[in-house]
Amino acid sequence: MYDKTVRRRRAVLALLVISSIVLLTASFGGSGGVSSVQRGVFEVISPIQDGASRALKPFRDLFGWVGDTLDAKGQNASLRSERDRLRRELADEQLTMSENAQLRRQLGLNRKLSLDQLDPVQARVQGTSTSLFSQTINIDKGSADGLRTGQPVMTGAGLVGKVSFVASGAGKVTLLTDSTFRVSARTSTGVTGILKPASGNPDDLVMGGLAARDQVTKGDMVSTRGTDPAARDLPSLFPPGIPIGTVTGVDDPGTDTQQVHVKPFVDVRSLDFVQVLRRTGSGT
Amino acid sequence: MSPGTGGLVLRLVVLGVVLSVLQIAAVSQLTIFGANADLLPLAVAAVGLLCGSMTGAIFGFAVGLFVDTALVQTMGLSSLVYVVAGYGAGRLRELRDPQAALVPMAVGAGATAVATVGYSVLQFLLGVDAPISLLLLRQVLVTIIVNTLVAYPVYALTRRVLLPALPDDPRRRRRRAYATGGLSPLSRS
Numbered sequence: 001m002y003d004k005t006v007r008r009r010r011a012v013l014a015l016l017v018i019s020s021i022v023l024l025t026a027s028f029g030g031s032g033g034v035s036s037v038q039r040g041v042f043e044v045i046s047p048i049q050d051g052a053s054r055a056l057k058p059f060r061d062l063f064g065w066v067g068d069t070l071d072a073k074g075q076n077a078s079l080r081s082e083r084d085r086l087r088r089e090l091a092d093e094q095l096t097m098s099e100n101a102q103l104r105r106q107l108g109l110n111r112k113l114s115l116d117q118l119d120p121v122q123a124r125v126q127g128t129s130t131s132l133f134s135q136t137i138n139i140d141k142g143s144a145d146g147l148r149t150g151q152p153v154m155t156g157a158g159l160v161g162k163v164s165f166v167a168s169g170a171g172k173v174t175l176l177t178d179s180t181f182r183v184s185a186r187t188s189t190g191v192t193g194i195l196k197p198a199s200g201n202p203d204d205l206v207m208g209g210l211a212a213r214d215q216v217t218k219g220d221m222v223s224t225r226g227t228d229p230a231a232r233d234l235p236s237l238f239p240p241g242i243p244i245g246t247v248t249g250v251d252d253p254g255t256d257t258q259q260v261h262v263k264p265f266v267d268v269r270s271l272d273f274v275q276v277l278r279r280t281g282s283g284t
Numbered sequence: 285m286s287p288g289t290g291g292l293v294l295r296l297v298v299l300g301v302v303l304s305v306l307q308i309a310a311v312s313q314l315t316i317f318g319a320n321a322d323l324l325p326l327a328v329a330a331v332g333l334l335c336g337s338m339t340g341a342i343f344g345f346a347v348g349l350f351v352d353t354a355l356v357q358t359m360g361l362s363s364l365v366y367v368v369a370g371y372g373a374g375r376l377r378e379l380r381d382p383q384a385a386l387v388p389m390a391v392g393a394g395a396t397a398v399a400t401v402g403y404s405v406l407q408f409l410l411g412v413d414a415p416i417s418l419l420l421l422r423q424v425l426v427t428i429i430v431n432t433l434v435a436y437p438v439y440a441l442t443r444r445v446l447l448p449a450l451p452d453d454p455r456r457r458r459r460r461a462y463a464t465g466g467l468s469p470l471s472r473s
Contacts, residue, residue, distance in 0.1 A: 008338075009337060009338050012338050012341065012342065013337075013338075013341055013367070013371055016341050016342065016344075016345045016363070016367045017364065017367060019345070019360075019363070020345065020348070020360040020361075020363040020364035020367060021360065021364065022360070023349075023359040023360030023363065024358060024359065024360030024361055024364065024406075025360075026359070026360075027352075027358045027359035027360060028358050028410060034359055037353075038352075038353050038356060038359065041353045041354075042353060042354065042356055045350075045353065045354045048301075048305055049305060049308060049309055049354065052305045052306065052308075052309035052310070053309040053310070056306070056309055056310035059310055060310055060313055060314065063314045064314075126308075126309065127308035127309050127312070127354065127355065128308070128312045128313050129308070129312060129355045129357065131403070131423075133403070133404070133407040133412050134355070134357055136355065136356070136357075138308075138354075138355065138356070165356045172355075172356045179412060199417070201417060201419045269313060269315050270313065
């Protein structure tokens with residue numbers, strides 16, 4: 001009797017482990033069957049997640065308020081100095097903008113980025129997975145709302161990520177802090193490069209691919225670049241001008257291997273609503 | 285299937301779904317020192333402690349599958365680590381039957397360590413670009429500490445949900461030992 005129990009226990013354990021490994025192999029290999037099942041179950045679970053997310057929002061807000069209050073005290077001094085610096089920059093920018101507007105009128109150009117033209121749709125965040133390995137969120141809009149994989153996702157603060165999976169009524173967004181995320185970026189001084197999360201630290205983005213002559217300084221703003229004019233046949237998924245973050249430091253400045261560290265504007269851990277840009281066109 | 289099994293299965297399903305949704309929709313967005321509490325390894329360990337290794341392993345597998353599906357992750361990854369956590373907790377109960385009050389916290393910490401380290405190792409084996417860094421170690425450590433703190437409430441909740449369907453509650457079992465001829469440590473002096 002005892003031997004039978006032991007044998008049964010070991011058989012069940014072996015079966016579960018083997019099932020997990022088979023699923024893992026099939027899923028990692030991109031098996032269509034597993035993906036279809038996952039999509040179907042995701043459709044069913046999504047409304048439950050949505051309801052739970054709405055119901056638990058006051059609880060999250062309360063917890064977030066406590067954390068934000070503690071953080072705010074620490075950030076107060078640094079934000080004051082940043083405000084003073086930004087005021088000075090704003091005065092310069094306003095002068096530049098008025099000059100720029102005159103030039104635009106003169107040249108008849110009006111290619112200013114307009115979100116309305118990009119057919120944005122608001123989506124509610126239903127669930128979050130923000131481990132170091134998988135930085136994703138689930139949203140309550142899917143293919144029925146016109147979402148497709150690859151579409152950019154943003155908030156009022158800046159770039160959030162891109163749509164990486166869609167079911168009929170829900171979707172998954174890979175955040176810009178996920179290790180698989182890449183975006184072509186440009187600093188406020190015109191330096192361009194490829195931005196990706198720093199290895200092992202998703203709160204820090206790294207811009208590489210810069211030339212030795214490119215000069216980037218702490219505090220420069222970084223935004224999406226859009227399509228490289230020299231590579232029009234490879235359009236970027238992201239329209240130009242979406243804010244990404246601020247430069248916090250440069251490794252090996254003035255060399256071909258220099259890397260720019262960028263702190264994202266968006267706090268990916270406290271997202272309630274995002275906007276998906278459904279018409280990205282050629283990303284120009 | 286024994287008469288009480290149906291009720292136990294139903295309670296396990298409800299517990300697994302509710303805790304998984306709670307984890308995905310709320311707890312994963314509450315950051316403490318750069319990490320989140322993870323209720324699921326705690327629930328799996330609690331089920332293992334209360335119901336034994338086989339139930340713990342099966343519950344771990346099911347919860348892992350649900351989470352991987354809900355988050356559209358690589359299927360089988362969470363299942364594999366939760367199977368180990370649930371089976372380990374269950375074997376501890378079957379071999380040692382620990383009665384100390386701190387056991388749920390210690391087992392919760394152990395299950396969290398197995399889940400986070402196991403998950404990291406599997407991700408590295410799959411080639412995810414996130415090398416071992418101080419941040420990763422800090423996140424694993426903070427998650428274990430936070431989970432240790434919330435392990436007892438999760439254990440108490442799990443026990444409360446499962447108690448009516450359990451054939452042999454550990455608390456009743458311990459009392460019975462004194463009532464049927466077992467000597468209390470106090471009576472020996």
